[in-house]
Amino acid sequence: MTTAHEGRRLSPLRVTLATLLLGGLVAAGVVSVQAWASAQVTTSEDPWFAGYVDATATPAFAFENPATEESQDVVLSFIVASSDDGCEPTWGNAYGLDEAAESLDLDRRIARLEQRGGGIAVSFGGLTNDELSTVCTDDDALLKAYRSVIERYDVTTIDLDIEGDDLADERGGERRAEAIAALQKERRDADEHLAVWLTLPAATFGLTEEGTTAVQQMLDAGVDIAGVNAMTMNFGESREKGETMAEASIRSLTQTHRQLGVLYELSGTELSDATLWRKIGATPMLGQNDVKTEVFGLDDARELNTWAVKKGLGRMSVWSLNRDVSCGPNYVDLTRVSDACSGIEQGEERFAKLLGDGFDGRAMLSAGRVTTSEPTDPSDYVDDPATSPYTIWDEESSYLKGTKVVWHRNVYEAKWWTKGELPDDPVLNEWETPWTLIGPVLAGEKPIEMPTLALGTYPEWEGMSAYEKGTRVLFEGIPYEAKWWNTGESPEAYSSDPDSSPWVPLTADEIAEIAEAGAPTP
Incomplete structure (x- = not known):
């Protein structure tokens, strides 16, 4: 998304990492943070909220003084490669880690946030600059770069915001996955946590092909991803006429959930719907989006929050806390995206409070969760004609558009004529299958009887006529x-x-x- 800051296109990024009370600065100005999360043995399943903060934006955002309880945890962004040394991590290619401590007082502000009970996660990537793995081609140096950030800020949750050219770079994606897998193994071998979230662009049809490839690369490398955070914003042509931003976001997240299930299935890991929902995050761009006709308003926030809490999404975020306020009277063109205000009239309301409602967990408490396969009993999927509302799908039968069938205890509807194509075939994109999943067969259902007409309404069929x-x-x-x-x-x-x-x-x-x-x- 475009911001008023240097004409940059700021992308929402993810990850919320938190640490509690802590303190102490070493002589070099580096925060010595005793990771509260890594010492915590309890793993929480509670969904959590953390808003993104652009650490280098002007004017600076005082994340260390949370405006609401929901803003106590933040996702600081973005760590990117230095243009002078591709293997050197920087904040926005503007400050090295030591420079940020001196010029932005970043380490001290993080320590202050932790004193107040909050915490941080760190986001790597974004749209504007190069994510480390895109330009750092030395595997050892890349691993060292990631490790230096995690150790300096003592975080247990990281967010990989991969978009634009970084997302299109397949070899860079492989390097990234291999480095993160090695780093996560290091941490777990040392009895420390590292939760890895992927923040990816999404349309109303879900993740793009490049996005699903990025997830697949992580799974193939052995990364235990905490989840996929969908950028529910800037939908463009994929958003239907008259569709609200909340409705478009819900459609996008539903498809992302389906895609993630397919990706895990292809990797040999079977997960329940509930577990998959806990691995889904949402990050809307509050207020005016980069697409001028798209405005994510306060009502959209309420609707998305209600749906997300009911579904059990694992995290909610927002791009960005910097923007969670009405623009002042001197900001005339509200359709031009600012990185310091939302572009809509909010009054005293805050998106962080609306979207964070019900997301009462903390990122650091979920960082230790390990993904394990949840195989189901095959008998749970045996279809019984006596308890199925529609006919059971048959490989030899053909089905016209609109025909409903039952398969593996779910009801599907044909989008076009089809024969021999499994209703639950694991395809990543919905247009690859002729079937739409309507929902499960409900308890107590019986075959739907075809309505009939009285004898004499029409002639009885005769074989010789x-x-x-x-x-x-x-x-x-x-x-x-x-x-x-x-x-x-x-x-x-x-x-x-x-x-x-x-x-x-x-x-x-x-x-x-x-x-x-x-x-x-x-």
Whole structure:
């Protein structure tokens, strides 16, 4: 997203890492932080909130003095490569780590936040500069660079905000995954935690192909990712006309959840829906987005929060806490994104409070969670015709658009004609499958009976008769209409091969209309 600060495009980044009371500065100005999280043996499943803070933005944002309880944990961004030395970590390519301590008083401010009960996570990457793995091609130096940041700020949660050219760099992605895997192993071997969140661009159809590749690279390298944080913003053409930003965000997160399940399945790890939701994060861009027609308002925040809490999302964030305030009277063009205000009238309300409601956990308490496979009992997925509302999918049958079937205790609807394509085939993109998942078979459901019409409403089908296109008949009380001229073709064949059958049953609405009228439609 574009900001008013040097015309930069600031991306939302993730990760919230927190540490409690702590103190002490060493002579060099480096905070000596005794990681509260790494000493904590309890692992919490509670969802958490942490807003992003652009550490180098002007004017500086006083994250060390939280405006609300929800703002006590922050995700500081961005650590990127130095333009002079690709293996040197910097804050925004403007300050080295020591320089930030001196010029921004960053280490002291972090210590102050921790004194007040808050904590930080560190975000690597962003859109504007180079993420370390893109330009640091020495594997040992890259690992050292990541390690130096984590050790300096003593964090147990990191956020990898990968977008733009960094996301398109496949080899850089592989280096990143290998380095993070090695670092996470180091930490766990030393009985210390390192939670790794991936923050990725998302459209309403979910992650892009490059985004799913980034997740796959991490899983292939053996990284135990804490989750995927979707940038629910700047949807552009993927957002439907009239769709609110909250609705578009919910659609995006739902698809990201499905994609993450597929990626874990392909990696050989089976996870429950609830566990997958805990591995999903959301980061809206509050107020005016970079797309001028897209404004994430206060009502959008309330709606997204209500849905996210109900679903059990693992984290919520916002880009950014710097912007969580109305613009002043001197800021005239509200459609031009500022990095210091939201571009909408907020009054006394704060997005952090609205979005953080119900996200009562802390990042540091979830950093020790280890992903383990949750295999299900195959008997849970056996379909029983007696308790299925629709026919059970069959490989040999063909299905017309709109046909509903049951498969593995879920109801699916065909988006177009299909035959032999599994309803639950693990595809990453929804347009790759002809099926839409409607939802699970509910307890106590029975087969839906086809509505019938009284005898005499239409003639009974006769095998020796010829029927013109549009002719209607009754077959076992169910009305059918001929799609073309036929003779000797039983309407019963429709259920197994609807595409080839010359007959199509009338819809429930058509039957109800005919029954109400009391006479057949010509």
